[in-house]
């Protein structure tokens with residue numbers, strides 16, 4: 055899609071209106087109790103998973119580097135935010151956003167520390183080093199006093215309460231919207247092009263003046279930052295965290311969302327993260343087969359559509375409208 | 391002062407002397423040829439020049455500045471751009487975006503300005519978009535602007551790679567067998583265009599070619615490599631008459 059077309063402004067407007075409408079509908083059904091607490095929770099989880107999947111997609115789909123420890127960044131963010139709000143004197147409405155910023159920062163620092171050795175080199179070292187990071191960070195959280203070891207942290211306050219059942223949902227929703235928007239604009243900027251060119255051919259990108267180490271680091275650290283924030287929201291949403299919640303399986307779950315939706319497709323990640331969060335909950339009775347179903351779906355996908363649901367394509371409502379209008383116009387001119 | 395000076399350049403790959411005490415110079419706006427049989431070390435010279443390989447010894451100076459220990463992206467920014475023998479375009483990007491990647495340095499907006507779509511972002515992107523489309527005219531490729539690069543026919547992919555290299559504003563353009571896989575007519579046209587590029591962009595061009603006769607009429611001076619050794623240098627006439635070159639190409 056060419057970003058410089060005149061219609062871009064209209065597209066932005068349509069999308070903004072649609073997002074606002076979606077939010078209004080959801081917040082009304084939540085606040086009126088039409089959607090009960092259980093479903094509101096699932097919706098919030100879906101939004102958190104969207105943020106995680108989109109951020110992982112930046113590294114794995116758009117930069118083209120495999121990450122096997124995304125849950126590790128989530129863990130760092132979850133503990134950072136929870137420890138801050140638990141120990142802070144500030145009221146939660148103030149402490150929570152500050153906690154989220156800390157989540158992102160701590161996760162980003164981890165990203166810098168493990169990214170530097172892996173990303174300075176050409177090749178796929180990131181997969182191994184992030185795999186190690188995911189495991190090590192969990193062992194650390196299991197053994198530190200401040201994280202309360204394997205018991206984890208309890209009684210992390212949620213913003214949602216009886217009077218305001220949609221507070222956490224609102225946070226998750228706007229974080230997801232902002233992350234998705236920024237991801238779209240990033241990919242379609244000079245920096246995004248640089249990142250994609252590295253996926254396409256690292257040697258050629260370097261020879262064209264792209265500082266590959268810088269852009270690899272940037273994408274990876276940004277993804278870590280966003281995953282950290284998702285972790286912070288998650289901690290306050292569930293109220294109880296322990297290291298086992300952020301294990302290798304969690305990392306794989308996020309990765310599956312990205313692969314299933316299509317590596318490099320942000321809308322693909324949004325769809326698959328939503329489906330893979332909501333579907334298992336609706337099929338609660340089968341939840342013990344979740345990993346099994348996941349693997350079967352993945353194998354089928356690899357067999358029949360190896361590039362994922364959407365491949366590298368994006369779908370958008372304005373885009374669909376545009377295609378529809380074009381079709382109708384063509385039909386009309388055909389009739390004449 | 392010469393634009394590019396190479397002195398005593400050598401590289402060894404696990405015992406194989408791929409290049410031995412190579413030396414050459416290139417002046418402003420010159421078209422110089424680097425020829426030699428298969429495996430002579432021509433591409434190796436390009437890889438050393440652009441920082442893909444580190445030399446075991448020797449010196450490379452570009453406008454007086456040493457290129458040794460510089461990274462490929464720094465060397466590109468100093469003013470050397472290249473194409474690759476085995477095409478390395480960004481396959482899943484559009485033709486236009488391929489070129490825009492190389493125009494990174496023409497834009498100054500920050501990551502945040504880009505992500506939040508500041509006016510500065512739009513104005514710079516528009517400017518670069520127009521410039522990139524203009525570049526496509528060199529090879530009459532305007533129509534292909536929005537095509538995915540992988541879908542271009544082979545010849546156009548080679549041309550796109552040349553345009554991409556040009557888009558990074560080089561002072562010296564390195565072309566590694568640009569005519570490979572083209573028929574004689576296409577090749578002749580390409581050579582004409584290469585000369586035109588030199589005149590329009592006022593740059594120097596260093597050209598690797600396999601086929602001797604082909605470079606003879608476009609290059610002003612030639613260097614001949616064989617088994618990593620520089621066996622001859624001079625004008626096309628001098629090279630044509632050189633005994634060593636004839637033996638290297640025809641075998642003794």
Ligand SMILES: Nc1ncnc2c1ncn2[C@@H]1O[C@H](COP(=O)(O)OP(=O)(O)OP(=O)(O)O)[C@@H](O)[C@H]1O
Nearest residue numbers: 403408426427428429430431432433434435475600
């Ligand atoms: N990275 C490498 N590792 C080991 N050997 C190498 C490497 N790069 C090149 N060589 C060897 O160095 C020699 C010169 O290779 P080079 O690619 O420079 O030849 P060339 O002149 O470009 O040949 P051609 O006309 O076939 O492209 C060859 O014997 C090649 O096998």
Ligand SMILES: [Mg+2]
Nearest residue numbers: 432433434475
């Ligand atoms: Mg070669």
